[in-house]
Amino acid sequence: MSLPNDPIERLIALLxxxxxxxxxxxxxxxxxxxxxxxxxMLPLAEALTAAAEAVRPCxxxxxxxxxxxxxxxxxxxxxxxxxxxxxxxxxxxxLERAHAHHGLYHVLGGTLSPLAGIGPEELSIQPLLRRVEQxxxxxxxxxxxxxxxxxxxxxxxxxxxxxxxxxVTRLAQGVPMGGALDVLxxxxxxxxxxxxxxx
Amino acid sequence: MSLPNDPIERLIALLxxxxxxxxxxxxxxxxxxxxxxxxxMLPLAEALTAAAEAVRPCxxxxxxxxxxxxxxxxxxxxxxxxxxxxxxxxxxxxLERAHAHHGLYHVLGGTLSPLAGIGPEELSIQPLLRRVEQxxxxxxxxxxxxxxxxxxxxxxxxxxxxxxxxxVTRLAQGVPMGGALDVLxxxxxxxxxxxxxxx
Ligand SMILES: [Zn+2]
Ligand SMILES: [Zn+2]
Numbered sequence: 206m207s208l209p210n211d212p213i214e215r216l217i218a219l220l221x222x223x224x225x226x227x228x229x230x231x232x233x234x235x236x237x238x239x240x241x242x243x244x245x246m247l248p249l250a251e252a253l254t255a256a257a258e259a260v261r262p263c264x265x266x267x268x269x270x271x272x273x274x275x276x277x278x279x280x281x282x283x284x285x286x287x288x289x290x291x292x293x294x295x296x297x298x299x300l301e302r303a304h305a306h307h308g309l310y311h312v313l314g315g316t317l318s319p320l321a322g323i324g325p326e327e328l329s330i331q332p333l334l335r336r337v338e339q340x341x342x343x344x345x346x347x348x349x350x351x352x353x354x355x356x357x358x359x360x361x362x363x364x365x366x367x368x369x370x371x372x373v374t375r376l377a378q379g380v381p382m383g384g385a386l387d388v389l390x391x392x393x394x395x396x397x398x399x400x401x402x403x404x
Numbered sequence: 405m406s407l408p409n410d411p412i413e414r415l416i417a418l419l420x421x422x423x424x425x426x427x428x429x430x431x432x433x434x435x436x437x438x439x440x441x442x443x444x445m446l447p448l449a450e451a452l453t454a455a456a457e458a459v460r461p462c463x464x465x466x467x468x469x470x471x472x473x474x475x476x477x478x479x480x481x482x483x484x485x486x487x488x489x490x491x492x493x494x495x496x497x498x499l500e501r502a503h504a505h506h507g508l509y510h511v512l513g514g515t516l517s518p519l520a521g522i523g524p525e526e527l528s529i530q531p532l533l534r535r536v537e538q539x540x541x542x543x544x545x546x547x548x549x550x551x552x553x554x555x556x557x558x559x560x561x562x563x564x565x566x567x568x569x570x571x572v573t574r575l576a577q578g579v580p581m582g583g584a585l586d587v588l589x590x591x592x593x594x595x596x597x598x599x600x601x602x603x
Contacts, residue, residue, distance in 0.1 A: 208447075212458045212470050216451040222444070223425070223433045230424035233586075235455070236494050237423050239468050242456035245421070248407075250456070252415040253449035256434070257441035259411045269438050271411050295435050387432075 267312025267329055269294050277310060284308040286343040290333065290362065292316055292350060299387040300348065305395035311336065316354040317361055330365065337369050346401055347375040350385055363404045374401040466511030466528055468493050476509060483507040485542040489532065489561065491515055491549060498586040499547065504594035510535065515553040516560055536568050545600055546574040549584055562603045573600040
């Protein structure tokens, strides 16, 4: 999509691409920001640039952070024997906001989906198996969405983890069917994690 | 409000200040943008900086534009005898989107509001009178909101414009009571402008 040259129209068009903001909201936001550009637009521009330059995927777990390995992977207070497998970074952040998990994470990067052509090679499964084998992991908590693909992926992971000497658990029922994790309230997430059970 | 130092949290906090975006939407937007930072975050940062640096109020009409006098004030196809008075730039932009007005504008910067301590000196009224006297304006269209303050301001302007040799009209009924102009659909705005009548 080509962008207008006029700086106001260009900014509206780019801001309107933000998920959750339509064109009308983007126009209002720009107008409001133009009332105090130094206090609103320049700090936001700097924060965007800083984040774009600093943030990268953690080479260990797949989290997004300004350092790699990320702040969670390098936190000495974390239980390194416990790894929680999530579909994406949004779910990792949701679990962190729930303060429910004191171990590490592993971001799978999606779920298996034969229809969408997503097989095991497209996901971060080999790195997970390697971590479990080499890093003394004693429990893998599977925190994937309760969708068809999420459930199938959980079964697949359980099979692949069988040869390893590791407990495999999943979030307790309480996660709504077909629901995304990152829209759940923190209490529900924390309760589901506490009541996790063996697969 | 102090901002977090972590680049991701800082960006979320700043983006969450955007009118229309809550904290949850800001978090999702940032996560989505971090998937393709070069394509999403850097262009947005550049557009914000460019707009903050280039855009200023038009010294003639009060519109916001990358040039002053603005693109409307300098457009030779515009009817310079016709000036439409609006409360703010949002209303000017709404009328422009309706393609209903082929004259110039004058942004008042608000409406008279004794309760809020906004008197004639706080608004761009003297500059309007000067334009009418010195620039051959033959009609002033008052396009203020149909609120108590907007109506009172329209009456005040009509009084102040009496000595000048100028027709004073206002938008036809059709603008909903108490409604802001910039949320109206373009057809309603265009019809109200076409059916304008003398005050
Ligand atoms: Zn990590
Ligand atoms: Zn102008």
